[in-house]
Amino acid sequence: MKYQSQKIAWWFFATCMLLFTLQLVYGFIMAFAHAGMDGLHAYIPFHVARATHTNLLVMWLLAGFMGAAYYIIPEECERELMWPWLAKLQLGALVATGVTAIIGFHFNWWEGRKFLEIPRPLDFLVVIDVLAFIANIGMTIWKGRRMTTTSMVLFFGLLMAALLYLPGMIPTDNQTVDSYWRWWVVHLWVEGVWELIMGGILAFLLIKLTGVDRELIEKWLYVIVGFTFLSGILGTGHHYYYIGTPRYWLWVGGLFSALEPVAFLGMAIYAIAMAKRGGRHHSNRTALAWSIGCSVMSFVGAGFLGFAHTLPQVNMYTHGTLVTAMHGHMAFWGAYAMLVMAIIAYSLPLLTGRDLQNSAAATFAFWTSNIGMIAMTLAFAVAGITQVVLERRMGLEFLAVQSEIEVHFWGLILAATLFTVGILAYLWVFIRSGLPVGPVDADDSAPATVA
Amino acid sequence: MLSKSQARAFFFVGTGLCALAFVGLTVDTFGKIPAQTGQAQLTEQVIRGKDLWDHNNCMGCHTLLGEGAYYAPELTKVIDRRGPVFVAAMLRDPQAMYPGQRKMQQYNFNEAEIGDLVAFLSWIGKVDTNGFPAKPPLAQGNVGPAANRPVVFQQLCTACHSLGGVGGNVGPALDGVGKKFDAAYIGKWLEDPAAVKPGTKMPKLPLTADQIHELTTFLGSQGK
Known part of the structure; x- marks a missing residue:
């Protein structure tokens, strides 16, 4: 870390840790309810837990992206952040908005649109907040000493993410139209512009961690984000099969979303190839593990498991079942949660001056959380496939099927416990690393001891 | 070997073409949605029903058009399946209708609101969803008595x-x-x-x- 203002990233990362932990609590509430233990029904009914769980995820990932940008942009542009005070103000506003929304959910104040439950007045606050963030990093890049591909990809990813929030605010009385615009936000975020952010952050990490030439890494970055958009934009059509939109979406969505794994596979091969090619043996092995792990798990979760039910013939039976939850959990974990964990693992020693990334706890956190998530995905898969066969193929009643699959939710709870232990180890390393100090001396560009 | 400028060109041209095609299809889709969804039947009552649906986050447990959460049944065709009488009774007192089972919240809707929700669910049931949800192909009840x-x-x-x-x-x-x-x-x-x-x-x-x-x-x- 070379610039004083990069320190602000730590506060964003600390917010991530807090919100992520809370997200796990709400996940357990839902898993227990599915397993037949809904003792909290009178206080936190399922739909409250569900909205809180997913919105906390979106919020902490956004906070993570913002923190990553505040860390990466000064270093890439070789100057201090334009307005460090605005970054602090903007974090405070984000947290205040988020907390208000979450509390509101518990009092039936929301919009009831999956993933975009935040009530309308708060939507405007989110937009203003994100615009302040974009202006801050945009001006830093503009006034910076150099303009790198990595910083531009990251910037445009963040800018497009902000702009694509707007279609979700178009008012309509028609449920089909409502759904149509909602996917412009949700799909074009996670299978579109967020992948730009992912590409930008991964490129930065690979440049730092592997020592491979920037030109080479950035060239392939273009190819990969190119594939992402080639498949991802028209791949939005896989949400338009069965919601009252024309039949041609079955073709368009099926064809292009079937190509989506290619982009994720490209990302995985890219990360592994660069790590192998790199002559540098960076001392932060945990950060490299999270970076490569992110590219591999996003291929499995988003690419492979997404493909598993994206074809219209399959989706006809899996649409609206727990199969979606199976894909969703590993996709978000692999592509975005692990990405934020990677940038935190990388930057933490440089922010706080205490390097615990090679400790046993850091390694334990990586493996335990990943094994836990794989086990969770398997539990969802068994529950989901059983639901599809019994309810959608054989026509059994919904509740009868739910009691059949209850046992798999106990499996899910066990797996989630393992996952949580891993995350708590990660949190422990984060806390033990302490508060951020000024610019840390540890020169990151010089190779550490070569093995 | 691919150069960086070629890689950049691939990115911009590919993204541009796909974005254009997507916007074009969206314009076409919006031309067809009114007929396919029966927009003309969107009465005041149906719209009030949709507002109730949204403001109580029904999608937080149920799915509609296959979208939502997986804690409670899919409701796109619920009026076909259960009829308005059952749906209204369910909305009046959910826990009485499925005693001892997974719980739905008691919303204390008045009769007018129940009518609005039933109207909304009747409307959505008539949307042409390209065949979703499919009839269960292995169901025993499809033939016979x-x-x-x-x-x-x-x-x-x-x-x-x-x-x-x-x-x-x-x-x-x-x-x-x-x-x-x-x-x-x-x-x-x-x-x-x-x-x-x-x-x-x-x-x-x-x-x-x-x-x-x-x-x-x-x-x-x-x-x-």
């Missing part, structure tokens, strides 16, 4: 009871019920279950005299 059952039986009773292996498992199966009880008893039971057997979990259903007669005849013949 199920075809001759009274509509009221299929819509209300099968929510909790099964007959011939088809239906819910909340209450006991109704196979051979006509052998166990005579028609008069079944009729009284349907009028008010708690009057026959105090403390029973079966709710009093909003049945007309004609429907009770139809059901009594049908159930009384089971097992004979």
